[in-house]
Amino acid sequence: MILTDLSILIADDNEMNRWLLAEQLGCWSDDITLAVDGREAWHFLQYQKYALVFLDVNMPGLTGFELVKKVRAGSANESSQVIAVTAHVQSHQKHLLIADGFNDCLIKPIVLADLQRIISAWRTPTGDADSRYYANSVLEKVDSNRELGRQFLKKLFQELPVQLVKLEQALQGQSAELALDITHKMHGSFCFYGFNDFRNIAGRLEDSLIAGELAEARQHFQQLLEKCNRLLGMQADVLTCIGTERL
Known part of the structure; x- marks a missing residue:
């Protein structure tokens, strides 16, 4: 089912990783923006509100860690759900990323079941919920x-x-x-x-x-x-x- 109200930003300097994650998230949204590095991601994050933001933690220019701190300090996405994407954190270490300002973490290689968990756990209602x-x-x-x-x-x-x-x-x-x-x-x-x-x-x-x-x-x-x-x-x-x- 396509959820057209679910706007998503994916930031990753690896083209294949961007494409794969976008293809997987296409199950839930057709409103997906791609950023090739941290600086481009910051440009989008200052002016466009996203429901979900997926940040590779090791990007050039601005890393995911640096980006999430800038986002939380004041931007259009200050209260958005920001998900760390990394291959270098064990599942029992997710709390360290959350302490840095992320809402959750996806560990590469990413599987659809993990994305389903993220979507279900972090999707918020648009406007006033009924x-x-x-x-x-x-x-x-x-x-x-x-x-x-x-x-x-x-x-x-x-x-x-x-x-x-x-x-x-x-x-x-x-x-x-x-x-x-x-x-x-x-x-x-x-x-x-x-x-x-x-x-x-x-x-x-x-x-x-x-x-x-x-x-x-x-x-x-x-x-x-x-x-x-x-x-x-x-x-x-x-x-x-x-x-x-x-x-």
């Missing part, structure tokens, strides 16, 4: 067990308002350590539920708190608060959707 998006995200996590999905959602809807109040109080009281602890738990919850749009914002909030940037953290909190309030406002619809056989 009730069906959240219901389907939970169903994917619970292997389509609707009753279990409803239980998990009810637990989230009960805990979320309490967490938001505690987080706001911690930020107002300049308690960065407490705010980080609450944010980390919320971030983990959004990852568990598969709410990628929430996970992106919570991740940026967590990064700001780790860096000690409280003013920036408060801005991210306001974004998170607005999204959470919208989600809580549609909770009845989400629960209805998760109980519907055909979504």
Whole structure:
């Protein structure tokens, strides 16, 4: 199935690697941009927003490591999903790449199953997500067990308002350590539920708190608060959707 809303950038100085990855990703998108090196990739990343960015970590000009730092420091793709592509990292070392700013890692030679995992894990809704998006995200996590999905959602809807109040109080009281602890738990919850749009914002909030940037953290909190309030406002619809056989 072609997902024409899924814009993708592939940056690799090896022509064969670029072509092969583009051919594989063609299963999911017909909106794929190719960059021949890190400098060309940076040109695209400054002005064009992509849903997924695949960066070879060892490119000339600008390496993938240098690029992801520039992207996270401020660009049109500051919150995009950036995937490291490398043949020189073992699976148990992926956390090192994530610590450098990548969202995930693909290890060469790349197989379709790994790309499927990336697409499923990191695809975010375009615009404001609706009730069906959240219901389907939970169903994917619970292997389509609707009753279990409803239980998990009810637990989230009960805990979320309490967490938001505690987080706001911690930020107002300049308690960065407490705010980080609450944010980390919320971030983990959004990852568990598969709410990628929430996970992106919570991740940026967590990064700001780790860096000690409280003013920036408060801005991210306001974004998170607005999204959470919208989600809580549609909770009845989400629960209805998760109980519907055909979504």
